[in-house]
Amino acid sequence: MRKPSLKDWAVYPALGWTALFFALPLAAMLAMSFAERVSGAIVYSGTLANYIGFATRSDGALVAALANSIEVTLIVTALSILIAYPLAYILAYRIPPRWQRLLLILIILPFWTSYVIRSYSWLLVLSENGVINQTLLALGLTDAPIGFGNTRAATILGFVHFFTMLLTLTIYSNLSQIKASYRLAAADLGASAAQIFLRVTLPLSLPGVGVGAFLTFVLAIGDYITPQILGGSKELLLPQAIMLQIGRTADFPMASALSMILMLVVSAAFLVSARRLKMDRV
């Protein structure tokens, strides 16, 4: 037998880090979600009170937050795909190859603005004196400024802006890997442009769409900044509700329970998209 070498243990520091600072905190959170607060102190009593409280709270605010989150995220995912797909398509098939990469980098440049700053910028654009209202007023399309801020629409707009860029990236990289010969072969066999798209290009690009959609769903449903800055607190999304539990009342057991529910939703999304992707490959 050989001596164990550097290569044999190289994987363990990273695994250890993940165990200590990722798995352990998640486990602590899971335990915390079954705990209760007794006069300020945390008692691990194995209670289901947090989960029951989530479902039965009289004002229904927490269930509503979950419903809002899922609704907003699904709308954002769908809209972003609808907007990004044509953009990625034009980029992959209508732009000469040597310009594609440069143009792609340009298109997703604002992707790299700070998360906080990006939402703030939309706040500027949407404000009562902002560019959009000023333009609408100048064109005579409205008599008084429209209050876009602190609405669900503003949250969705902010999200769609970001995820359009992300999805353009994933869909483009998928489209550009589909060999031109497939489309040429379909055309050669008599398919029209629409038929080529529907029967060749679109099915082959679905894995890219699926990966992008999953990423969008996961990132959007867990984001606190965008809804907090653009949507305000009139209508809460789940991450805002979680932050409220921590911030205002330091109710870590309830925050943990809500986080577990959030993870459950993400896992479900993962299972759905994984199954879809597998079916597409067949």
Added chain:
Amino acid sequence: MAEPLVRIAGLRKAYGELTAVDGVDLDVAAGEFVVLLCPSGSGKTTILSMLGGFTEPDAGRIEIAKEDVTALPPARRPTATVFQDYALFPHMNVAANVGFGLAMHKVEKSERLSRVTATLAMVGLAGFGGRAIHQLSGGQRQRVALARAIAVVPKVLLLDEPLGALDLALRRQMQEELVQLQKRLGTTFVHVTHDQEEALSIADTVVVLNKGRIEDMGPPRRVYLRPATLFTATFMGESNVLPGQVAEATANRVGVETALGILRSEGSAAPGAAVHVALRPEQLAVAPAADRQALGRARVIDLTFQGNHLRCHARSTNEEGTPLLLRLPFDTPIEIGNEVAIYAKPTDAVVLTR
């Protein structure tokens, strides 16, 4: 044979269900050019990898110069490998690549430089030391890989399909250069390939492998003309293989009853045994001669002109309609549909018992 330099005994390696090497025994003499030949994925690269120390055998032992190296890491074996993809260090220039092994063996710098220069000259790359790897052609990279391996003066040089990525003309040229280099260095070469022609033209000893076992080994001429097994007869070039039954047997001659008549040739087998008789396409003729035996008549089905010869598919007019492949002189007056008489020297026929 004198005391062998490399001695492989009972070597075995399985990957899950797949047995890549299934009990191989092989001795290699010092200064010998051995070629391991087998269809793709039949364990030859695994044997080489175990010789080099990159793969641990499940069983068996490897000795080099009487030292058991089975458990030694690559760095401590007297072997050097030329990899199939060359595995050159892309961030170093040619001289640094060739000098790497010497640096690892703590050879002093001035001596290192002179040995690098000499080695590069030996592979025909004098003056290329300062070039970057990505500036080289495929053939030049191949030479750098060779130079890098011989620079450390290994006892055994292992070559893993080193010519596989080169085009045909360059491959033939490199084969000749490899043989010359090996003669000049006197180093033992163990070379792996799936190209039969390459094996025949460069080897002192060809080792034919199939399903992880040695089918046949010996000088190329013997392996080609008197293959030991049915697999070798069909894998090493084309053969007409006729099933038959031993009708008569003496000490070292047998007569085999086949669809084309009784063929008497060298060999030994028990009377009544089912065997095969192999004849190379060029050993069949359509003209009689003193030492040729008539094998009945056949109809020409297909003819292909191949420059220096005619490739001819025919079907015997006997009951079985035995298909035959012939390689005839290019000026043979023959057309598709002709019926011709078939002849062969019975002593050319190889009797295969397995």
Added chain:
Amino acid sequence: MRRPFRHLPAVAYMLLMAVFIFLPVAVLIQYSFQNGMLPVPPFKGFSLQWYAKVFQNDRLIAALRNSVVVGGLSSLAATTLGFLAAYGLARTRPHAAAAMQFALMAPITVSYLIIGMGLQIVSNQLGFEKSLLLVGIGHVVINMPIAFAILYSQLGEHQANVERAAHDLGASDWQALILITVPMLWPALLAAFFISFTLSWDEFVIAFLLSRFDVTLPVVIWSMLRTGLNPELNAAGTLVFATSIVLVVLVELLLRRGRRANG
């Protein structure tokens, strides 16, 4: 037959998208130069006063320094750990390789908010103070999978053969690592580092939950935001954006160089 307007819909769509995507950034940058108190129309002329204010803002400068330190160190740790994991996993292929890979990639599917809160709960229980160290630990957790994925994709069979060649010629494990593997992967290592840095530089929620007195740039920007619209924020945001762009261009150039060297 030539159809002069064939490309019109595509061009129109591209332009529309360009406006949509660049509108907020353009407005942000334009009003960072506003010669007035409000970062909204009308534009009252060009001024660098808000940049001057940013550079005089001690909290912002301190946060900038914190962000660079946290980003730099956490990215270094994430890249090192990710590289070692990729190296070990690609080379030795332990029996549990698939499970290990899954475990290493798992943090990617969990929201930053949850990762940050988990660390907060554990450090609370153990009685640790909130600090930039905790923020850095959290950033390593989120960036290590990305560094691992980038580097793992580079460690293919060819790379393995090159290392085998080095061993064959007498190199020890360490010599092969330092002389061959690291130099060959240098562009990918730098790319992993800078991507980690960009993500750490921009990360808000973990930094918000795990820091108290010393904070990072996004957290300061967040607290400035709560006081309302302010051109100083535009200036700060423009600077942060410019930094990210420089890093992204750097990564692109590195990856391009890496592709050329190996291709």
